[in-house]
Amino acid sequence: MVAETYDLLVIGGGINGAGIARDAAGRGLSVLLVERDDLAAHTSSASTKLIHGGLRYLEYYEFRLVREALQERERLLEIAPHLIAPLRFVLPLPEGGRPGWMIRLGLWLYDHLGGRVSLPGSRTVRLTDPGFAGGLKPSIVKAFTYSDCRVDDARLVVANAMDAAARGATILTGVAATGARPVEGMWEVDLAANPERPAPLRAPPGQVRARALVNAAGPWVSSMLGEIGEVRRDGRVRLVKGSHIVVPRRYEGDHAFLFQNPDGRIMFTIPYQQGFTLIGTTDVVVGEDERAKPAISDAEIDYLVAGANDYLANPVSRAEIVWAYSGVRPLFDDGRADAKAITRDYVLKLGRDSVPQVLSVFGGQLTTYRRLAEHALDDLKPWRGPLGPGRTAPPAV
Numbered sequence: 001m002v003a004e005t006y007d008l009l010v011i012g013g014g015i016n017g018a019g020i021a022r023d024a025a026g027r028g029l030s031v032l033l034v035e036r037d038d039l040a041a042h043t044s045s046a047s048t049k050l051i052h053g054g055l056r057y058l059e060y061y062e063f064r065l066v067r068e069a070l071q072e073r074e075r076l077l078e079i080a081p082h083l084i085a086p087l088r089f090v091l092p093l094p095e096g097g098r099p100g101w102m103i104r105l106g107l108w109l110y111d112h113l114g115g116r117v118s119l120p121g122s123r124t125v126r127l128t129d130p131g132f133a134g135g136l137k138p139s140i141v142k143a144f145t146y147s148d149c150r151v152d153d154a155r156l157v158v159a160n161a162m163d164a165a166a167r168g169a170t171i172l173t174g175v176a177a178t179g180a181r182p183v184e185g186m187w188e189v190d191l192a193a194n195p196e197r198p199a200p201l202r203a204p205p206g207q208v209r210a211r212a213l214v215n216a217a218g219p220w221v222s223s224m225l226g227e228i229g230e231v232r233r234d235g236r237v238r239l240v241k242g243s244h245i246v247v248p249r250r251y252e253g254d255h256a257f258l259f260q261n262p263d264g265r266i267m268f269t270i271p272y273q274q275g276f277t278l279i280g281t282t283d284v285v286v287g288e289d290e291r292a293k294p295a296i297s298d299a300e301i302d303y304l305v306a307g308a309n310d311y312l313a314n315p316v317s318r319a320e321i322v323w324a325y326s327g328v329r330p331l332f333d334d335g336r337a338d339a340k341a342i343t344r345d346y347v348l349k350l351g352r353d354s355v356p357q358v359l360s361v362f363g364g365q366l367t368t369y370r371r372l373a374e375h376a377l378d379d380l381k382p383w384r385g386p387l388g389p390g391r392t393a394p395p396a397v
Helices: 015-026 055-060 063-079 100-112 153-166 218-225 298-309 369-384
Strands: 004-011 031-035 084-092 123-126 142-151 170-173 175-183 186-193 207-215 237-248 256-260 266-272 276-280 323-332 347-350 357-362
Touching: 004 015, 004 186, 015 031, 015 153, 015 369, 031 153, 031 175, 055 063, 055 100, 063 084, 063 100, 063 142, 063 369, 100 142, 153 170, 207 218, 207 369, 218 237, 218 323, 218 357, 237 298, 266 298, 276 298, 323 357, 347 369, 357 369
Parallel strands: 004 031, 004 207, 031 170, 084 256, 207 357
Antiparallel strands: 084 142, 123 142, 175 186, 186 207, 237 276, 237 323, 256 266, 266 276, 347 357
16 A cells, blocks of 8 residues: 655644744645644644733844844734734833833834834833732832733644645644655654554554654653654753643733742733733743643742732732643753743754754744744755745634
8 A cells, every 4th residue: 555645744733833833834835734643732732822022032133033023023913813812911120120110122123123013012010000009018009011912822822833734734633753764865754643642533554654854842852853763963952841820810900920039930810811921031041851741839829829829919819729731842952051041932843954844842832833934844845846935824723
């Protein structure tokens, strides 16, 4: 029996894999995406639920990333208004925090780096003004406001996968890629149903062939490289856990807060669903054993509760936590020791100097997934022949 053949096989059903499958299908390629669990089952559904430019990344001089993220924030508002909505943030100025002039400068850059069109700019406010009063301790009176967006992260992944399927891609969940090897200028890829999941609706073929591979396995990207024969294995990820807690609503108003913690990290409190507040996140380096089922630790709960209570007029107690969740971010290992300083930018690595080619995705975030997908397909052009331009904006997802 002749194995099915695809132009591109994408391994991983998170935001990066789904975005790449959508872009590739839109360029006319035959695409197969395999995900051993479910779409958005891991990192992509465990985010802070934001589409943002990355204000804090300016401290690390990541101007390219911030510019791209701000531009993508505008595009995603246009193509997915049913999943993404503007959100106003209040950044209070506590004693001992970053100086006001530094924050003002950062916000000016944030307003201008990405060609802001649809969202209001930053400004100075007093927390005694109507609309802001009562949320924070009375001793905190000065603040800045700026704009970013909230997102339904899991639905954004599913929407991209559905649009990829509408463009002709085949999406298989509950199916793992267990190995791949180059054979006569093609990839021969072994597929198997995940025994830990219900049987997939479509039984996976035992083997398929592909002209190119994309390894978008997220926290498993390095492990997946180990299952692919005759490739370079340069590039590593640092696995950094981010945890969140959800508590009953702490303040009136539809705005979010950005708090500065004593350790230099930032923390968000965000209106969540109809009557709750989402508080996060943490940065904890973890091992491979926590990739599949990360869980919040007691130390992380203490950190989030204490950080919120430094600011909130209505303090949080452990007993009020109604939900907690954690995700493992597969950040590109740039050698920085401090977890909060590790780059949030993405790195794309080609694994061979000849056909068939494999491209691995290290890092990335929700906001920049569409540009990452375009860059990934552009990097594969020399190995795939002429491709059409990316077709992921402005068509809606």
